[in-house]
Amino acid sequence: MESTFSSPAEAALQREAGDPALLTPLADLDRVYELERVIGFVRDVGCQRVALQFPDQLLGDSGAVAARLEEATGSKMFILGDTAYGSCCVDVLGAEQAGAQALVHFGPACLSPPARPLPVAFVFGQRSVALELCAQAFEAQNPDPTAPVVLLSEPACAHALETLATLLRPRYKDLLISSPALPLPVGSPRPVPEPLERFGRHFPLALGRCLEEYGAFYVGGSEASSDPELDPDLSRLLLGWAPGRPFSSCCPDTGQTQDESARAGRLRARRRYLVEKARDAHVIGLLAGTLGVAQHREALAHLRNLTKSAGKRSYVLALGRPTPAKLANFPEMDVFVLLACPLGALAPQLSSGFFQPILAPCELEAACNPAWPPPGLAPHLTHYADLLPGSPFHVPLPPPESELWDTPDVSLISGELRPPPAWHLSNDPGCSALTPRPQLELAESSPAASFLSSRSWQGLEPRLGQTPVTEAVSGRRGIAIAYEDEGSS
Numbered sequence: 001m002e003s004t005f006s007s008p009a010e011a012a013l014q015r016e017a018g019d020p021a022l023l024t025p026l027a028d029l030d031r032v033y034e035l036e037r038v039i040g041f042v043r044d045v046g047c048q049r050v051a052l053q054f055p056d057q058l059l060g061d062s063g064a065v066a067a068r069l070e071e072a073t074g075s076k077m078f079i080l081g082d083t084a085y086g087s088c089c090v091d092v093l094g095a096e097q098a099g100a101q102a103l104v105h106f107g108p109a110c111l112s113p114p115a116r117p118l119p120v121a122f123v124f125g126q127r128s129v130a131l132e133l134c135a136q137a138f139e140a141q142n143p144d145p146t147a148p149v150v151l152l153s154e155p156a157c158a159h160a161l162e163t164l165a166t167l168l169r170p171r172y173k174d175l176l177i178s179s180p181a182l183p184l185p186v187g188s189p190r191p192v193p194e195p196l197e198r199f200g201r202h203f204p205l206a207l208g209r210c211l212e213e214y215g216a217f218y219v220g221g222s223e224a225s226s227d228p229e230l231d232p233d234l235s236r237l238l239l240g241w242a243p244g245r246p247f248s249s250c251c252p253d254t255g256q257t258q259d260e261s262a263r264a265g266r267l268r269a270r271r272r273y274l275v276e277k278a279r280d281a282h283v284i285g286l287l288a289g290t291l292g293v294a295q296h297r298e299a300l301a302h303l304r305n306l307t308k309s310a311g312k313r314s315y316v317l318a319l320g321r322p323t324p325a326k327l328a329n330f331p332e333m334d335v336f337v338l339l340a341c342p343l344g345a346l347a348p349q350l351s352s353g354f355f356q357p358i359l360a361p362c363e364l365e366a367a368c369n370p371a372w373p374p375p376g377l378a379p380h381l382t383h384y385a386d387l388l389p390g391s392p393f394h395v396p397l398p399p400p401e402s403e404l405w406d407t408p409d410v411s412l413i414s415g416e417l418r419p420p421p422a423w424h425l426s427n428d429p430g431c432s433a434l435t436p437r438p439q440l441e442l443a444e445s446s447p448a449a450s451f452l453s454s455r456s457w458q459g460l461e462p463r464l465g466q467t468p469v470t471e472a473v474s475g476r477r478g479i480a481i482a483y484e485d486e487g488s489s
Contacts, residue, residue: 133255
């Protein structure tokens with residue numbers, strides 16, 4: 001319990017302050033961080049103040065990278081290290097506070113469009129890939145040379161996919177190469193035909209083909225990873241990929257492969273469990289997990305309207321990065337829904353320690369929208385923008401008079417029959433949404449009031465006129481850990 005909610009006092013006393021050590025040798029900085037391309041970006045934009053955003057694991061190199069860029073461009077560099085939500089999103093708010101005119105994002109990125117226009121360059125890094133070992137692993141996993149397969153990778157290995165495809169194309173004819181969906185520079189024309197954009201990647205599909213026809217071969221991850229299921233990028237791909245198609249991953253260092261079908265099945269089963277938990281919930285906490293991604297205000301309004309239509313009470317909470325200690329302060333919430341980028345929405349779901357489950361917006365949509373397709377037919381949408389009007393995946397709520405609201409529904413967790421929404425019952429003149437109290441008073445029934453009445457301690461009770469008036473007396477002196485009348489132990 002101590003490791004979940006707090007750290008030992010000795011840890012703060014023994015912690016050493018100071019700059020983190022350099023992680024990359026100086027001779028390799030230009031190659032790892034693609035400084036030549038970054039210098040060209042700064043000169044093309046012509047800005048004098050540039051923000052450099054680093055994730056926590058790369059902050060050791062930030063000082064050397066900033067010094068090298070300042071020397072080469074003459075522009076002032078500002079290091080953004082402590083992001084309010086997730087390091088994968090572009091921190092436009094931090095860049096604005098520094099007065100930066102452009103931003104360079106280093107490390108893994110979700111590639112979500114920022115809420116405000118800002119010139120951005122992404123540097124994923126270039127991880128070394130054992131091409132020969134990966135090619136042999138691909139041939140072992142895909143013995144049929146006519147089967148359609150997509151080459152996927154983590155962002156740091158994307159530079160090696162074209163070379164890997166060159167080794168495979170003499171035998172495999174139906175091979176598709178994905179690429180990161182980088183934003184186009186300002187004023188650049190859109191390519192024609194425009195490639196399919198899914199999972200933060202571009203897929204150059206031929207005319208008449210669809211992504212559901214292809215299997216997947218993912219290059220990324222590590223054998224030394226303690227829990228590979230904690231990788232949100234791979235989890236996003238496994239959840240959204242067609243269930244009937246093969247999906248395998250390959251370690252870029254050793255070429256060792258793994259069939260991901262079992263892991264994908266576990267992730268989908270957990271998603272269905274979370275949907276059932278959301279359907280049973282009465283009070284839902286909407287966690288604002290981003291302020292810098294486009295359309296986050298529209299998505300928050302959509303989720304509030306969704307919960308209201310389903311007869312549930314929702315509360316909006318702005319807590320920064322969700323932690324078990326923060327969310328434990330709201331025990332009246334049945335479930336939480338994290339409104340964040342695709343990678344940020346999956347990261348806390350795959351970790352333990354939370355007392356209540358954390359859902360993605362797609363799970364809440366499936367639980368509260370009776371017009372949503374059943375499991376197996378509905379796609380798993382990883383970005384909340386796909387749920388909004390204007391998206392090809394948007395499913396509008398049925399009208400109030402629709403029979404979908406009256407469809408009998410049984411909880412797969414408790415086995416109880418779920419009642420229709422309260423607003424639908426109130427339209428029936430034969431029923432009432434009022435609950436009688438013991439004092440013969442009437443009050444509107446609400447989940448929050450029901451939770452409060454079930455608690456043994458409900459707060460301070462004034463008891464006006466029920467307690468005798470007494471003179472003030474001296475209270476206890478000292479601090480809570482040792483009052484004067486307690487003596488010494």
